[in-house]
Amino acid sequence: MNAKLESIIAEAKRNWQSEQNSGRIRIRVTRDTSSLARGADETIAKLQGAIDSKKLTADLGVTGSWGFCWMEPCVTVRSAAGTHTILYGNVTPDRAGEFIEAIAAGRDFPELAIGVVEGNATADIPLLSDHPFMKGQVRRLMANIGTTDPESIEHYLAHDGYAGFGKALEMDAEAIVKEMLDSGLGGRAGAGFPTGRKWDFLRTATASPRYLVCNADEGDPGAWVNRVLLEGDPHLIVEGLLIASLATHADEAYIYIRYEYPIAFARMQKAVEQAREKGLVGKNILGSGKDFEIVVFFGAGAYVCGAETGLMSSIDGYRGMPRIKPPFPAQAGLWNKPTNVNNVESYANAPMIMRNGAQWWSSVSDAKEKGTKMFTFSGSVNWAGCVEVPFGPSIGTVVDQWCGGMREGRVLKGFQPGGPLSGVCAANRNLTLTLDPYRELGLFLGGGGIVFFDQFTCVLDMCKFFLAFCEDESCARCTTCRGGTQRAVEIMRRIQAGGGRDSDFTNLQTLVTTMVWSNCFHGQFAMTTIKTALKAFPDEWQEHIVEKKCRAGVCEALESGLQPVRRVEPEEALALAGS
Amino acid sequence: MTVEPGVEELRELVAEFQPNRGHVMPALHKVQEKYGFIPRPAFEVIARQLNSTPALIFGAATFYSDYRLHAPPETEIAWCCGPACRVLGGQRVLDAIQDELGIGFDEHTEGDRLGLHVGQCNGTCHEAPQVWVNGKVRGNLTPESARELVRELKAAGE
Structure with a gap:
């Protein structure tokens, strides 16, 4: 490996070791958007106050999110001897006082414990790996999250950070692309197009300069997997971009982060600056003669900029309208120069593949889709969290194991597999988290945000809501999309107001079949929700349009068919949900 | 009534930005960060700085929902329009807030005290249904606690 890189990694490892053996209690609080929403900063202040006033030999630091988002702020406490580490959840400001009392007295605090991270299980606290939420997870992208400080390049280096880049430095571009192809890594935003092939398009492009774009405009409501990575381990993305730059001969990269993620923006900026200080970004990287710049770019709230050509228009300084392809980005992207656009997670996998080899990387599951994928779950389930798993588990496993089941009195009616364009499907516990089953149903498994809904959700209301979202976010280039989404929303509003007519079925079908002519994904897939809902929930459309009834009791102008809230047994729930 | 900043002040603010470098959005962000919104003269100043036209800059700015053309209210309630919030009763929460405030989206109460804005999901869905204050x-x-919150915010300014 590059001698300079080898020495900075070795030094970081030594520092990490001595920090670990400091003989002080180590307290680490998650500090990300989710935990801040639940009072992380006040918790941190209270803990620090207690450490100071009690003169504890403890040091306090921050980490990214473990994924237990519904139990934030999470805190790990590592004993002074370093033999016993426990993860706690729900350490909200009101509990911080009694929590730190116990720690100061040398006790555990079982009431808030989630599990033992290091050391043996105790009488009150089981191992973290035995927690249902952790079972079946394979944490590779999330390996550092919860352990390292996201704002420290030293911590990242100490965990083999930039070693994948070191390996790539010794390979030629073609070999890196081949390794990526061998791994079978598919794009992580939903389409699953082989990342290696995309990289090869840019590698073989002729013009220069050439650009990389990291699409961190995670606009699908209900998805925050990219946020967990950006806020939790930003250097992983920097390293991924560095590897991609070697594979594609790229000169500059843009990381486009949505406006809703200010912490991710700040942390990415910091990570790039730290990498620059270490000689990993800029001119003559590590003495290799390679130049590479990374710009962290802040969006301003436009869903359609998540479409790769919309994103490029946005960086170029125009309205963020998707362009007409061809030319494809690899031919003419940013400033009409060759450009490669990948999702955050796609880039973040590159360091794993380089460090451990394509074979190791792809051997994690038998599914056709290789590697691990991060998912976030939300809606009418008990736990809204973030997991990293190999492709393949069933929706039943997701709901029971990683979502802690449905909320009390709520029965799984259906779910949305990945954003407003992905469609909705009826509860089917046997569907797996792989790409094909959704494609067969006319849906797609998107960027990783799955939203579950229950019997109190009106499917038509959901359709109206998502179409209104698509209408609002349409760039208005194509008549089919601009006019089509407006028309769809008008029809849905009329149906909900009791004005449904038989012709609406035909009208909606017309929109389904014509909006696919739109230029970009946004227009092409805007009607997916209605198209798939018509298939999955035909009775409910019949009730709304013909009988003027809303079984969920959401459409106020219609007769309510809402059943009283009661506890439902799982078997009965399945029958009710029609799976 | 907000006093518009002078052209000189704006010029200085965006002096670091260059044409054809992807600086339109960073320049708009910088102006908004300083004033809370993008005052009208800023479009002309940014256009000159970036060798563009006010129409193009204005066109770009108005494409995005988070660039503002008017000063924000003292206290802004942003209602999350995400699906998890909706599944858990977000619409009724919105109805209650609007009823209690007596205004719609992107409107302000008297004296620009309170305003209502649409917020986009940022993945704190464990708190659904939610607003950002x-x-x-x-x-x-719940609709009740949302009403309570609005009353509390109203009272805080009196």
Whole structure:
């Protein structure tokens, strides 16, 4: 490996070791958007106050999110001897006082414990790996999250950070692309197009300069997997971009982060600056003669900029309208120069593949889709969290194991597999988290945000809501999309107001079949929700349009068919949900 | 009534930005960060600085929902329009807030005290249904607690 890189990694490892053996209690609080929403900063202040006033030999630091988002702020406490580490959840400001009392007295605090991270299980606290939420997870992208400080390049280096880049430095571009192809890594935003092939398009492009774009405009409501990575381990993305730059001969990269993620923006900026200080970004990287710049770019709230050509228009300084392809980005992207656009997670996998080899990387599951994928779950389930798993588990496993089941009195009616364009499907516990089953149903498994809904959700209301979202976010280039989404929303509003007519079925079908002519994904897939809902929930459309009834009791102008809230047994729930 | 900043002040503010370098959005962000919105003269100043036209800059700015053309209210309630919030009763929370405030989206109460804005999901869905009050999450709302929150915010300014 590059001698300079080898020495900075070795030094970081030594520092990490001595920090670990400091003989002080180590307290680490998650500090990300989710935990801040639940009072992380006040918790941190209270803990620090207690450490100071009690003169504890403890040091306090921050980490990214473990994924237990519904139990934030999470805190790990590592004993002074370093033999016993426990993860706690729900350490909200009101509990911080009694929590730190116990720690100061040398006790555990079982009431808030989630599990033992290091050391043996105790009488009150089981191992973290035995927690249902952790079972079946394979944490590779999330390996550092919860352990390292996201704002420290030293911590990242100490965990083999930039070693994948070191390996790539010794390979030629073609070999890196081949390794990526061998791994079978598919794009992580939903389409699953082989990342290696995309990289090869840019590698073989002729013009220069050439650009990389990291699409961190995670606009699908209900998805925050990219946020967990950006806020939790930003250097992983920097390293991924560095590897991609070697594979594609790229000169500059843009990381486009949505406006809703200010912490991710700040942390990415910091990570790039730290990498620059270490000689990993800029001119003559590590003495290799390679130049590479990374710009962290802040969006301003436009869903359609998540479409790769919309994103490029946005960086170029125009309205963020998707362009007409061809030319494809690899031919003419940013400033009409060759450009490669990948999702955050796609880039973040590159360091794993380089460090451990394509074979190791792809051997994690038998599914056709290789590697691990991060998912976030939300809606009418008990736990809204973030997991990293190999492709393949069933929706039943997701709901029971990683979502802690449905909320009390709520029965799984259906779910949305990945954003407003992905469609909705009826509860089917046997569907797996792989790409094909959704494609067969006319849906797609998107960027990783799955939203579950229950019997109190009106499917038509959901359709109206998502179409209104698509209408609002349409760039208005194509008549089919601009006019089509407006028309769809008008029809849905009329149906909900009791004005449904038989012709609406035909009208909606017309929109389904014509909006696919739109230029970009946004227009092409805007009607997916209605198209798939018509298939999955035909009775409910019949009730709304013909009988003027809303079984969920959401459409106020219609007769309510809402059943009283009661506890439902799982078997009965399945029958009710029609799976 | 907000006093518009002078052209000189704006020029200085965006002096670091260059044409054809992807600086339109960073320049708009910088102006908004300083004033809370993008005052009208800024479009002309940014256009000159970036060798563009006010129409193009204005066109770009108005494409995005988070660039503002008017000063924000003292306290802003941003209602999360995400699906998890909706599944858990977000629409009724919105109805209650609008009823209690007596205004719609992007309107302000008298004296620009309180305003209502559409917020986009940022993945704090564990707090659903939620709003942000000046950026701070207030979650697990019911129509009743949302009304209570609005009354509290109204009273705070009196």
